[in-house]
Amino acid sequence: MVVEIDEKSGFCFGVQNAVEIAEKALLKGEKVFSLGPIVHNDREVERLSALGLVSIDHDKFRKLRDCKVLIRAHGEPPETYIEAEKNNITIIEATCPIVKKLQSRIKETWEEIRAHQGQIVIFGKPGHAEVVGLMGQTLNEGILVSNPEDLEKIDVTKPVWLFAQTTMSIRDYDNFASLIRAGMKEKGIVDPEKLLHVSKTICGQVSNREPHLKAFAKKHDIVIFVSGRESSNGKMLYSVCRNINPETYFVSSIDEINRTWFEGKNSAGICGATSTPKWLIEKVRDFVATI
Secondary structure, eight states: OEEEEOTTOSOOHHHHHHHHHHHHHHHTTOOEEEESOSSSOHHHHHHHHHHTEEEEOHHHHTTOOSSEEEEOTTOOOHHHHHHHHHTTOEEEEOOOHHHHHHHHHHHHHHHHHGGGTOEEEEESOTTOHHHHHHHHTTTTOSEEEOSGGGGGGSOTTSOEEEEEOTTSOHHHHHHHHHHHHHHHHHTTOSOGGGTEEEOOOSOHHHHTHHHHHHHHHHTSSEEEEEOOTTOHHHHHHHHHHHHHOSSEEEESSGGGOOGGGGTTOSEEEEEEOTTSOHHHHHHHHHHHHTO
16 A cells, blocks of 8 residues: 655644744753643644643642743734743743734734724634734734624624634635625615725745645545644534545544555555644654555
């Protein structure tokens, strides 16, 4: 059986950057806390924990004093930095540069339009760490939407500035923007483009993987998609592969692989999410190669 790794799978730049920043601090022998799991992949979290990285939640963070805390790639709302300064916590900044730029754009836009009845609308997943950070730029006055039913939260007769969480599906984002336009027309708005301002904020590294993975999934008899269960990007890209190739299986480690999946198969493709470390994808490849 031919076994091939998708070379474009694995950590995106933002996650790779955060992991390298964490490793650099840990190799100095420093005690470092990570505010939330550094990446949505249990195996990588375990590896970094063995090096000394300690994951904490926000409740624990508020009790810390005089220490170093890493802000992961997802970013954090402004109040986290205020809390850190108050408690003499040194922040190790590892927010993805793309997310950081998006946070700044949302904050600047919100400050400009809030006095003119403008609405900041963020298309993202409720409770997702990145979304919490983005909403925080508006003091949580922004409107969070994630599905068509949320259109009712928006006053389509007033100006709308639409942004997206960086790991959302471009197709779903475009569809939601179309729903807003349609809602505006129903309210008699002749030219919705004058009221609706759509920002292209989905990460190119994420969106470009969709068409690539479609082609990759199509060329193999079976696809093993490697990802953490909590990865938003993992769920989305797995769905992309599964829609093209029904013989696509989601695994988090080699322990979840069933040898019977490969009966009668001549080629296997191994791929993963932007939060999946390359070493784990390679480990799955090596295991599958023995079947």
